[in-house]
Amino acid sequence: MERSAPGSLVPEVGLDRTSPVPLYFQVASRVQQLIESGEMPVGGRLENELELAERLGVSRPTIRRAVQYLVERGVLVRKRGAGTQIVHPKVRRPVELTSLYDDLAKTGQKPRTEVQTLRVGPAPDHVAEALGLDGNAHVTWIERLRFADGEPLAIMHNAVPVDVLPLGRADLEGHGLYELLRAAGYAPRMASQVVGARVATTAEARMLGDVRGAPLLTMTRTAWDASGQAVEYGSHIYRATRYAFELTLST
Amino acid sequence: MERSAPGSLVPEVGLDRTSPVPLYFQVASRVQQLIESGEMPVGGRLENELELAERLGVSRPTIRRAVQYLVERGVLVRKRGAGTQIVHPKVRRPVELTSLYDDLAKTGQKPRTEVQTLRVGPAPDHVAEALGLDGNAHVTWIERLRFADGEPLAIMHNAVPVDVLPLGRADLEGHGLYELLRAAGYAPRMASQVVGARVATTAEARMLGDVRGAPLLTMTRTAWDASGQAVEYGSHIYRATRYAFELTLST
DNA sequence: GAGTGGTCTAGACCACACC
DNA sequence: GTGTGGTCTAGACCACTCG
Numbered sequence: 001m002e003r004s005a006p007g008s009l010v011p012e013v014g015l016d017r018t019s020p021v022p023l024y025f026q027v028a029s030r031v032q033q034l035i036e037s038g039e040m041p042v043g044g045r046l047e048n049e050l051e052l053a054e055r056l057g058v059s060r061p062t063i064r065r066a067v068q069y070l071v072e073r074g075v076l077v078r079k080r081g082a083g084t085q086i087v088h089p090k091v092r093r094p095v096e097l098t099s100l101y102d103d104l105a106k107t108g109q110k111p112r113t114e115v116q117t118l119r120v121g122p123a124p125d126h127v128a129e130a131l132g133l134d135g136n137a138h139v140t141w142i143e144r145l146r147f148a149d150g151e152p153l154a155i156m157h158n159a160v161p162v163d164v165l166p167l168g169r170a171d172l173e174g175h176g177l178y179e180l181l182r183a184a185g186y187a188p189r190m191a192s193q194v195v196g197a198r199v200a201t202t203a204e205a206r207m208l209g210d211v212r213g214a215p216l217l218t219m220t221r222t223a224w225d226a227s228g229q230a231v232e233y234g235s236h237i238y239r240a241t242r243y244a245f246e247l248t249l250s251t
Numbered sequence: 252m253e254r255s256a257p258g259s260l261v262p263e264v265g266l267d268r269t270s271p272v273p274l275y276f277q278v279a280s281r282v283q284q285l286i287e288s289g290e291m292p293v294g295g296r297l298e299n300e301l302e303l304a305e306r307l308g309v310s311r312p313t314i315r316r317a318v319q320y321l322v323e324r325g326v327l328v329r330k331r332g333a334g335t336q337i338v339h340p341k342v343r344r345p346v347e348l349t350s351l352y353d354d355l356a357k358t359g360q361k362p363r364t365e366v367q368t369l370r371v372g373p374a375p376d377h378v379a380e381a382l383g384l385d386g387n388a389h390v391t392w393i394e395r396l397r398f399a400d401g402e403p404l405a406i407m408h409n410a411v412p413v414d415v416l417p418l419g420r421a422d423l424e425g426h427g428l429y430e431l432l433r434a435a436g437y438a439p440r441m442a443s444q445v446v447g448a449r450v451a452t453t454a455e456a457r458m459l460g461d462v463r464g465a466p467l468l469t470m471t472r473t474a475w476d477a478s479g480q481a482v483e484y485g486s487h488i489y490r491a492t493r494y495a496f497e498l499t500l501s502t
Numbered sequence: 503g504a505g506t507g508g509t510c511t512a513g514a515c516c517a518c519a520c521c
Numbered sequence: 522g523t524g525t526g527g528t529c530t531a532g533a534c535c536a537c538t539c540g
Binding site: 074077079085087088092188189190191192193194195196197198199213214215216217218224226227228240241243244245246247248249250251 | 325328330336338339343439440441442443444445446447448449450464465466467468469475477478479491492494495496497498499500501502
């Protein structure tokens with residue numbers, strides 16, 4: 001018989017077995033929701049896996065998978081022999097793969113993009129190497145100036161293999177590159193990046209409305225989709241007075 | 252009977268059931284090794300899970316767990332209905348939680364550390380907040396100058412709760428902070444960081460043997476151990492001409 | 503010693519990709 | 522249609538933690 005034990009930490013779950021959403025995910029989402037709402041207090045302990053499985057009417061492996069999902073996100077901590085505890089109320093996302101456009105839009109700043117250059121041609125050597133293309137493969141090469149709330153923020157250089165996606169000026173002024181890639185079925189799934197710093201040259205400073213010698217954050221990135229296809233190479237500079245990278249790491 | 256099918260992609264595995272190393276991990280390690288050595292070619296396909304399970308003499312869930320492990324690291328790609336492919340020869344580590352000391356040691360540069368300041372006292376407000384401590388909790392506050400191959404590279408400020416670890420000058424000159432934390436059973440498992448850039452002040456430039464206005468990479472980080480205990484707060488500056496962050500991200 | 507998570511098995515049915 | 526991975530079950534034994 002299903003009932004909520006007095007003081008039990010996972011009061012109600014309401015699983016839908018007809019839903020296409022996997023059971024383990026339904027369980028994980030519900031638990032996460034209960035933690036975020038404060039119904040399951042940080043520092044509190046979860047019931048053990050067998051009890052949880054029985055009470056929710058699923059098997060132990062399914063419960064384990066749900067708990068595992070939240071452990072990977074830093075919400076729960078498991079200790080063999082000791083139990084499972086809630087250590088953080090919010091999901092800490094292991095670095096999201098988003099573009100600057102998405103980041104700005106999410107924080108309510110109005111992004112605007114000027115496409116300075118857009119041309120198709122053979123990839124330069126270092127780009128071809130980063131993307132794993134052979135020497136005569138063609139890419140779309142883009143230079144964009146990105147504004148936030150009307151102020152220049154970044155100069156962005158990108159290369160996208162033409163096989164992946166034909167790009168037009170209009171697309172790029174109204175959408176982030178990653179948004180376009182996702183829409184075309186080439187959602188970035190993995191990326192390798194190098195973040196550094198240097199000072200602005202006169203030309204860069206002029207474009208960014210800043211002074212020569214202003215600090216810049218630099219980032220070069222290669223991104224691949226789920227199938228391992230390289231979808232984008234980027235080499236960007238950001239005004240460091242207006243932008244910084246936030247990351248969450250977990251081992 | 253165990254035999255290697257002609258042309259089979261996972262030739263020999265040699266599992267040791269008496270080993271404390273989990274079977275799924277033995278399988279994953281072996282496959283990864285075969286890929287790195289080139290015996291299993293990038294672009295090649297793995298046998299299906301049932302065959303693999305039968306041939307290696309383990310159950311399908313165990314095989315799945317091994318494959319999953321390599322998928323998360325970007326080595327393999329699974330497609331429902333289509334199969335499993337090798338897309339990258341090397342494990343791409345989701346950002347390792349290491350300290351600068353470890354990074355330098357690994358790349359063969361000789362790190363040296365001068366401890367400039369080391370004192371115990373109540374945590375400043377912003378540090379207490381980052382570490383989730385209450386106002387009168389004490390931390391060890393450290394300022395260090397880090398050299399690589401004899402050249403100054405970074406100025407590092409750290410705070411470590413005294414409950415976590417008592418720190419001595421001598422420890423810090425010969426070891427990385429993360430090494431000390433790990434040895435004390437507080438291995439960092441999760442961290443949140445912000446990476447930015449600015450230019451050096453006169454005082455900073457003097458310490459780093461550089462000029463005022465030189466570009467600096469800045470990083471502030473809070474790290475937690477497996478139990479969710481905050482173990483370290485850091486606020487560091489690096490000479491951007493000599494250091495950059497490399498990251499691999501995956502969703 | 504009792505309780506907990508960690509690993510592993512041997513099945514089952516389903517959804518999707520490709521021929 | 523056939524083959525593949527995705528999900529789920531109902532057990533089992535072990536290793537570790539804690540009182």
